[in-house]
Amino acid sequence: NAGVTQTPKFRVLKTGQSMTLLCAQDMNHEYMYWYRQDPGMGLRLIHYSVGEGTTAKGEVPDGYNVSRLKKQNFLLGLESAAPSQTSVYFCASRRQGTRAFFGQGTRLTVV
Amino acid sequence: AQKITQTQPGMFVQEKEAVTLDCTYDTSDPSYGLFWYKQPSSGEMIFLIYQGSYDQQNATEGRYSLNFQKARKSANLVISASQLGDSAMYFCAMREAQGGSEKLVFGKGTKLTVNP
Numbered sequence: 001n002a003g004v005t006q007t008p009k010f011r012v013l014k015t016g017q018s019m020t021l022l023c024a025q026d027m028n029h030e031y032m033y034w035y036r037q038d039p040g041m042g043l044r045l046i047h048y049s050v051g052e053g054t055t056a057k058g059e060v061p062d063g064y065n066v067s068r069l070k071k072q073n074f075l076l077g078l079e080s081a082a083p084s085q086t087s088v089y090f091c092a093s094r095r096q097g098t099r100a101f102f103g104q105g106t107r108l109t110v111v
Numbered sequence: 112a113q114k115i116t117q118t119q120p121g122m123f124v125q126e127k128e129a130v131t132l133d134c135t136y137d138t139s140d141p142s143y144g145l146f147w148y149k150q151p152s153s154g155e156m157i158f159l160i161y162q163g164s165y166d167q168q169n170a171t172e173g174r175y176s177l178n179f180q181k182a183r184k185s186a187n188l189v190i191s192a193s194q195l196g197d198s199a200m201y202f203c204a205m206r207e208a209q210g211g212s213e214k215l216v217f218g219k220g221t222k223l224t225v226n227p
Contacts, residue, residue: 043217056209056212100146
């Protein structure tokens with residue numbers, strides 16, 4: 001069982017470049033979430049989705065866009081990367097009322 | 112406003128002793144749930160325990176128990192008989208309904224160090 005898979009695991013971007021992080025889950029979960037983790041800040045919710053074709057803003061959505069064209073995939077896009085977006089990004093998925101399963105994280109550095 | 116507050120940035124405990132990690136939450140939703148996750152230095156997120164707002168009894172999972180005080184809006188994690196492998200970051204999280212969907216928000220975490 002793959003669970004939740006994030007691609008890529010590591011990435012270095014130059015300021016102004018764009019990229020897309022992919023989260024894929026094989027558990028048929030309705031809910032999917034993108035978080036960023038910074039030292040001393042815990043996990044902060046960027047965007048989330050309650051099903052195919054739906055997305056909603058979390059606590060820190062600025063500078064990010066998301067799409068959920070297929071139930072199993074949740075994409076996080078950075079249109080113009082900034083050094084402030086250097087972070088570890090986690091994706092999670094879950095069914096309503098149950099616990100979340102997490103991906104292994106993506107370490108992104110913007111120089 | 113913070114939805115989940117973990118007031119202890121760091122905690123130290125001696126091996127084999129019990130330790131309590133604090134978590135308070137803020138919600139107006141009558142139906143919510145509280146989770147604790149462990150993040151070792153390897154970075155993975157490990158689910159520990161869950162408490163629903165309507166659960167009558169405190170949740171327990173092996174050496175982990177959740178001290179749920181609904182009126183005080185607290186959901187403290189108790190780890191009994193600490194082990195060296197318990198050294199990690201611990202995060203409290205809450206799911207709450209938002210217009211028919213469920214957000215899942217986390218606190219800033221507590222770094223637990225277990226001393227031999």
